[in-house]
Amino acid sequence: AQKITQTQPGMFVQEKEAVTLDCTYDTSDPSYGLFWYKQPSSGEMIFLIYQGSYDQQNATEGRYSLNFQKARKSANLVISASQLGDSAMYFCAMREGYSNSGYALNFGKGTSLLVTP
Amino acid sequence: ETGVTQTPRHLVMGMTNKKSLKCEQHLGHNAMYWYKQSAKKPLELMFVYNFKEQTENNSVPSRFSPECPNSSHLFLHLHTLQPEDSALYLCASSTRAAGGKDTQYFGPGTRLTVL
Numbered sequence: 001a002q003k004i005t006q007t008q009p010g011m012f013v014q015e016k017e018a019v020t021l022d023c024t025y026d027t028s029d030p031s032y033g034l035f036w037y038k039q040p041s042s043g044e045m046i047f048l049i050y051q052g053s054y055d056q057q058n059a060t061e062g063r064y065s066l067n068f069q070k071a072r073k074s075a076n077l078v079i080s081a082s083q084l085g086d087s088a089m090y091f092c093a094m095r096e097g098y099s100n101s102g103y104a105l106n107f108g109k110g111t112s113l114l115v116t117p
Numbered sequence: 118e119t120g121v122t123q124t125p126r127h128l129v130m131g132m133t134n135k136k137s138l139k140c141e142q143h144l145g146h147n148a149m150y151w152y153k154q155s156a157k158k159p160l161e162l163m164f165v166y167n168f169k170e171q172t173e174n175n176s177v178p179s180r181f182s183p184e185c186p187n188s189s190h191l192f193l194h195l196h197t198l199q200p201e202d203s204a205l206y207l208c209a210s211s212t213r214a215a216g217g218k219d220t221q222y223f224g225p226g227t228r229l230t231v232l
Contacts, residue, residue, distance in 0.1 A: 004159070035220065035221075042225065043205055043225055043228065044226065045160075047220050047221070047222060050220060095219065104150070105221060109157075
């Protein structure tokens with residue numbers, strides 16, 4: 001079963017506007033972490049923001065904020081004041097619990113964001 | 118060099134060739150990962166190495182053979198691949214800090230085409 005769902009294959013936003021990228025997750029583990037990555041056309045996955053399941057406050061990193069609604073199992077990414085350079089694929093990912101085998105990430109299928117002038 | 122580097126960035130190989138992908142991290146991390154990114158599919162975890170020991174093999178075919186000689190270097194040896202193995206192969210590393218967010222940092226990837 002898909003653990004991370006991103007329902008928006010593609011999004012458009014005008015420069016300087018805010019945009020919200022949706023992410024819902026599925027886990028029965030009380031301890032988990034949620035990540036957002038940006039992947040430009042060059043291919044590199046760039047870490048943007050992290051939210052822990054026990055964090056009381058929504059995470060913020062510059063123009064990025066994470067709207068964490070634990071009861072709804074949603075972790076939407078909000079980008080404020082969009083810039084042309086924000087055009088890229090955006091991936092939501094989850095790490096469940098802690099184990100000795102490694103902190104593997106489960107990724108969603110991604111949302112393609114296009115920022116227009 | 119800083120961060121996570123991968124070489125080569127692009128690779129075209131025939132099904133009978135043997136090639137290797139290289140990943141190097143300059144972040145002092147203890148865990149390294151190989152992911153496969155195919156078109157229209159989520160990233161798929163292939164292998165995890167923790168302190169040079171393989172801790173996860175996500176049912177990857179034996180034509181992919183990882184090697185981790187130390188915590189800074191990770192290789193993916195390829196032989197007798199199939200055209201469906203064409204994809205972007207991403208390497209990542211993380212601290213494996215207990216109780217921490219353990220963010221994975223990715224390299225730029227190797228775009229592999231199997232003819």
